[in-house]
Amino acid sequence: MSSQEPNTRTRILEATWALLDSNPGVAARMSDIARQAGVSRQALYLHFPNRTELFIATTKFQDEAFNVEERLRPSRSAQTGLERLDAWVEAWGSYIPKIYGVAKTLRVMAETDADASRAWHERMQDMREGCAAAVRALAADGTLVQDHDETGATDILWTMLSIDNWEALTRDCGWSQDRYLAHLRKLAIQVLTRV
Amino acid sequence: MSSQEPNTRTRILEATWALLDSNPGVAARMSDIARQAGVSRQALYLHFPNRTELFIATTKFQDEAFNVEERLRPSRSAQTGLERLDAWVEAWGSYIPKIYGVAKTLRVMAETDADASRAWHERMQDMREGCAAAVRALAADGTLVQDHDETGATDILWTMLSIDNWEALTRDCGWSQDRYLAHLRKLAIQVLTRV
DNA sequence: CCTTTTGCTTGACACTGTGTAAATTGACAG
DNA sequence: CTGTCAATTTACACAGTGTCAAGCAAAAGG
Numbered sequence A, B: 001m002s003s004q005e006p007n008t009r010t011r012i013l014e015a016t017w018a019l020l021d022s023n024p025g026v027a028a029r030m031s032d033i034a035r036q037a038g039v040s041r042q043a044l045y046l047h048f049p050n051r052t053e054l055f056i057a058t059t060k061f062q063d064e065a066f067n068v069e070e071r072l073r074p075s076r077s078a079q080t081g082l083e084r085l086d087a088w089v090e091a092w093g094s095y096i097p098k099i100y101g102v103a104k105t106l107r108v109m110a111e112t113d114a115d116a117s118r119a120w121h122e123r124m125q126d127m128r129e130g131c132a133a134a135v136r137a138l139a140a141d142g143t144l145v146q147d148h149d150e151t152g153a154t155d156i157l158w159t160m161l162s163i164d165n166w167e168a169l170t171r172d173c174g175w176s177q178d179r180y181l182a183h184l185r186k187l188a189i190q191v192l193t194r195v
Numbered sequence C: 001c002c003t004t005t006t007g008c009t010t011g012a013c014a015c016t017g018t019g020t021a022a023a024t025t026g027a028c029a030g
Numbered sequence D: 001c002t003g004t005c006a007a008t009t010t011a012c013a014c015a016g017t018g019t020c021a022a023g024c025a026a027a028a029g030g
Helices: A008-022 A030-037 A041-047 A051-066 A068-076 A081-110 A114-141 A150-160 A163-172 A177-192 B008-022 B030-037 B041-047 B051-066 B068-076 B081-110 B114-141 B150-160 B163-172 B177-192
Strands: none
Touching: A008 A030, A008 A041, A008 A051, A008 A081, A030 A041, A051 A068, A051 A081, A051 A114, A068 A081, A068 A114, A081 A114, A081 A163, A081 A177, A114 A150, A150 A177, A150 B163, A163 A177, A163 B150, A163 B163, A177 B177, B008 B030, B008 B041, B008 B051, B008 B081, B030 B041, B051 B068, B051 B081, B051 B114, B068 B081, B068 B114, B081 B114, B081 B163, B081 B177, B114 B150, B150 B177, B163 B177
16 A cells, blocks of 8 residues: 555555455465565564454554544434434445455454454444444434334344345446445335435 | 164254254264264264265255245245245245254355355255245246346345344344334335235 | 165365464664 | 574365275065
8 A cells, every 4th residue: 555665564464355356255365465575474473463353453544544433423423313324324335345355364263263253243233333323313203113123123124235245246247336335325224214 | 753763864964953952053072962862973874974975964864854845835826926925934034943953053164165056055055946946936926026137126125034133133232033023014115015 | 696886984085274483584782 | 604584395284075995784585
């Protein structure tokens, strides 16, 4: 990203990011990452205890680089519940493609690695918090659909917004990001709000 | 399943099934499967070329055991498009929990193994065919929602019915199978049909 | 009855990838 | 000059997959 040769730790994180992005889910080998970063394989272990922690650190590195908090501001300052829901779907839906490569890798590793699993679930719980806030705002307005209680509605929104669903529509079905986003915004409103 | 000591190949498949079911996604080791089947590790390689093919064979074994074709009959013989959609969601949604353990494992392996990936996608394409048929039936009735063309509607139904979504709702959110099924039937109708 | 075949066993081994450890080099600070 | 820090190289232990060769026991076939 930057050109004035950052420190080794940062170079490693950038290399990991680049590799996972170019091959989402495949869990690059430590030697690949080392080569990409222009460093010995053992140097990786001087900065990160193991591969899982390196990947987890990469997700945090991304969150900083993208300034997550900044992105959520429009959603937080929305006036009505409906606006808040819409802004949240928009914000998260736009964020997915940026983090997809690394997130997907972590998700795959989560199946076999306990630390990766913990990190992945934490991340998904954070995302759920955004869903819950939108649902609360709807409920406060009295515009939440009546079929579900707040928890159930949050479950539905959270599932709807999963990275897996983004992957299915944009990667397997070939939808553009714009089409995905338009569909999800409409779907969320249709399923969760009452007119 | 049966008790009159079946042949070795079948015993291996049953052992694999049991292990993958008891720990979905974790990709049991060949030695574990061998122990479970009461057979040497090498015997596995006499019947299956490698672990991936063993798992693929296990999914086919399951499909036979469950008589997939039988399950789809109600959906195929439905009169209206709406009935057909509903029967399809019901049929597939009820099938997921039965195949979850093995399917999930295959899905995880698909990220790193080319053969597993091919098998997984084939399976998902078969499932998509059921979605497409339901959408076609709606379109023929003139009850398909107008926001999407047939392909788009199929994409949406297929995504909605993914194993990942079943997993999110029933395993992560703690929904019962009945609740999942009721929700999905309603959701499919709400999103895909017009009144 | 002996021979062959079939199906499985045991034991050894090559290969890949992770993670650990020890000894070495080069640069820089006091 | 000395100590220290960051990174390097080389070596190795360990787990798990897949391959290979030799042996063995029971069924099948003449």
